[in-house]
Amino acid sequence: MSGLEDLFVRAAREGAAFRDGVGERPVAGTASREDAWAAFGGALPDGPTPASQVLDDLLAAAEGHLVGSVGPRYFGFVTGGSTPAAAAADILAVGWDQNSFNPLMSPAAEAAERAAGGWVKDLLGLPSGASVGFVTGAQAANTVGLACGRHQVLERAGYDVETDGLIGAPRVRVVSGFERHATVDRSLRLLGLGTASLIGVLTDDQGRIDVADLEKVLATEPERPTIVCLQAGNVNTGASDAFASAIPLAHEAGAWVHVDGAFGLWAASSPQRAHLVDGVERADSWATDAHKWLNVPYDSGLAIVRDPVVHGTSMAYSAAYLAGSGRTDFSLGDLVPDSSRRARGFAVWAALRELGRSGVADLVERCCLLAGRMAERLAEGGATIHNDVVLNQVLVGFGDTSLKDDDPSTRTDAIVEAVQRDGTCWLGATTWHDQRLIRISVSNATTTEADIDRSAAAILAAAARVGLG
Numbered sequence: 450m451s452g453l454e455d456l457f458v459r460a461a462r463e464g465a466a467f468r469d470g471v472g473e474r475p476v477a478g479t480a481s482r483e484d485a486w487a488a489f490g491g492a493l494p495d496g497p498t499p500a501s502q503v504l505d506d507l508l509a510a511a512e513g514h515l516v517g518s519v520g521p522r523y524f525g526f527v528t529g530g531s532t533p534a535a536a537a538a539d540i541l542a543v544g545w546d547q548n549s550f551n552p553l554m555s556p557a558a559e560a561a562e563r564a565a566g567g568w569v570k571d572l573l574g575l576p577s578g579a580s581v582g583f584v585t586g587a588q589a590a591n592t593v594g595l596a597c598g599r600h601q602v603l604e605r606a607g608y609d610v611e612t613d614g615l616i617g618a619p620r621v622r623v624v625s626g627f628e629r630h631a632t633v634d635r636s637l638r639l640l641g642l643g644t645a646s647l648i649g650v651l652t653d654d655q656g657r658i659d660v661a662d663l664e665k666v667l668a669t670e671p672e673r674p675t676i677v678c679l680q681a682g683n684v685n686t687g688a689s690d691a692f693a694s695a696i697p698l699a700h701e702a703g704a705w706v707h708v709d710g711a712f713g714l715w716a717a718s719s720p721q722r723a724h725l726v727d728g729v730e731r732a733d734s735w736a737t738d739a740h741k742w743l744n745v746p747y748d749s750g751l752a753i754v755r756d757p758v759v760h761g762t763s764m765a766y767s768a769a770y771l772a773g774s775g776r777t778d779f780s781l782g783d784l785v786p787d788s789s790r791r792a793r794g795f796a797v798w799a800a801l802r803e804l805g806r807s808g809v810a811d812l813v814e815r816c817c818l819l820a821g822r823m824a825e826r827l828a829e830g831g832a833t834i835h836n837d838v839v840l841n842q843v844l845v846g847f848g849d850t851s852l853k854d855d856d857p858s859t860r861t862d863a864i865v866e867a868v869q870r871d872g873t874c875w876l877g878a879t880t881w882h883d884q885r886l887i888r889i890s891v892s893n894a895t896t897t898e899a900d901i902d903r904s905a906a907a908i909l910a911a912a913a914r915v916g917l918g
C-alpha cells in the first residue's frame with residue numbers, strides 16, 4: 450500500500466468541498482497578504498515530511514487565503530470557472546503526469562490535443578486545416594500568432610528570421626487598434642519587434658477599430674512587411690472589430706492578420722452572437738483561451754494558425770524543420786513556445802465532450818443574457834452603463850466617474866473596495882476613455898439569475914454606503 454490512493458482521494462475531496470461551498474463563502478480571501486505569507490512561510494524544512502502531513506499543512510496554510518474565483522459571483526477580469534468534467538480531467542492529467550512534448554512521450558496526450566483542437570475549430574467556425582497549439586493562455590497564443598506573422602511577412606520579403614534574427618531585417622510594422630490588449634505589446638517585446646513597431650489605428654466608443662483609418666494607415670508605407678492585429682472581444686466592452694471588412698483590406702495590403710480573441714472568439718459558438726465575429730475565420734492566426742469562457746481550469750489557451758507549415762516552421766523545436774528543410778511532419782512541441790509541457794488537452798477535450806455543441810452555445814448565450822440582466826438591475830438602481838452590452842462585459846459607473854489627475858483614488862475605487870469587503874461578489878475597476886469604471890464580466894458556467902440579482906443588490910448597497918455626492 451503506497452498510501453497514494455488515500456492521499457489523492459483526500460486532495461480531490463478537499464477540492465470538491467471547496468467548490469461545493471464556494472457559493473456560500475465570502476468571495477475574496479478573508480485574511481491579509483501578510484497573514485498568507487506567514488501561513489506559507491517559515492524556514493525550509495531540514496528533512497522530509499510525510500506526504501499526508503504536507504497535505505494537512507497545505508490545507509491549513511491556504512485556509513482563508515483562497516479566492517472564490519471559480520464560483521458563480523466572481524465577475525473580476527474575465528474569469529471562467531471550470532466544468533466538473535474538465536476539472537476531473539485535469540486531476541487525472543496530474544495523476545497520469547504525461548509530458549505533451551511529442552506522441553512518443555504520450556500518445557494519449559497527443560490524441561486528446563488533436564481531437565480537442567479539431568472540435569474547437571469546428572465550434573468557432575475556423576478552417577479545419579488549421580493547426581492548434583495548446584499553450585498557457587492568450588498571452589502565449591498571441592506570441593505564437595505574431596511569431597507566425599513575423600515569419601511569413603519577412604519570408605515574403607526574402608528574409609529568414611529564424612536563422613538570421615531581426616538585426617538587419619526589414620522593419621516589420623504591426624498595425625493594431627489603440628484599444629488592443631496589453632498582452633499584444635508584451636508579445637511584440639518578446640519577439641524582438643518592439644513596441645515601436647506598433648502603428649495605432651483609431652477606435653470608436655466601444656473600442657472597435659475604425660476601418661477607414663485602418664485603410665489609411667495601411668496605405669502610408671505599403672512596402673513595409675505588415676502584421677495586422679485585430680481583436681475579438683475588447684476586455685472592457687466585449688466589442689469585436691469589423692472582421693468582414695478589415696481582414697480583406699489587410700490581405701489586399703499583403704498583411705498577415707492575427708486575431709486576439711481570448712474570450713470574444715467564443716461568440717462564434719452561439720447562433721445568437723456569431724454575427725458579432727462575422728468574417729473572423731478569414732484571418733491567418735487566432736489566439737484564444739479555454740480557461741476563460743470555455744470554463745477549463747487554469748492554465749489553458751489555444752494558438753490556432755491557418756497554415757500548419759508556417760506554424761511549425763515559426764515555432765519548430767528542432768532546426769531540422771526550419772525554412773528550406775522541406776520537412777512538415779511537425780509534432781505537438783513544434784506549435785508552442787515550450788519544450789516539456791503538461792497535457793492540457795485532456796481538460797479541453799473533457800469540457801467539450803461534457804458540454805457538446807449545444808452546451809457551449811448555451812453557456813455563451815446564458816452569460817450574455819446574464820450580463821444584460823446585471824446591466825438592467827444596476828441601471829434601475831441609478832447606475833450608468835457605459836458600454837453597449839453585446840457580449841458578457843458590463844461597464845458601470847455611479848455619478849461622476851471622470852478621472853482627476855490630482856486625485857487618482859476615485860469614488861469608483863471606493864465602491865469596488867466596499868463590494869469586495871462585503872464579499873457577496875467580486876469585481877474590479879478599470880479605466881476606460883478617461884472614466885474610472887466598474888468592470889463586470891459574466892464568464893462562469895454556474896452563474897444564475899439569482900446570483901446576478903443578489904450581486905446587483907450588493908453593488909447598489911455598496912454604492913449607497915459610499916455615497917453619490
Ligand SMILES: *Cc1c(COP(=O)(O)O)cnc(C)c1O
Nearest residue numbers: 586587588630632684709711738
Ligand atoms: C485575457 C485576455 C488576454 C490574455 O489572456 P491570458 O489568458 O491572461 O493569457 C489577451 N487578450 C484579451 C482580449 C483578453 O481578454
